[in-house]
Amino acid sequence: MPLCPHDKQRLNESASGFDCPACGRQFGNQPVCPECVQPAEVLKACGAVDFFCKTHGMISLSRVIVS
Known part of the structure; x- marks a missing residue:
């Protein structure tokens, strides 16, 4: 799962996103x-x-952020 951009905890997937x-x-x-947003x-x-x-290029799951 992606990480929270605020506290770097793993996000849980939900119906509306994370x-x-x-x-x-x-x-x-x-x-x-996470580099160029x-x-x-x-x-x-x-x-x-x-x-x-x-x-x-490639971004690992642990580095990607969600918006």
Whole structure:
């Protein structure tokens, strides 16, 4: 799961996007590159989920943020 940009805790997926169990904030479901804050493409294969930024390349699940 992506991390909360505020307290770096793992987010829980919900119907509307993602929720942070630590701070209670809610986020949409658009993954964003932590370097340039541009939308990232979701790549799914063999059960794994990764993200791709056209500028910065592959982004691990632990680094991606959501908006």
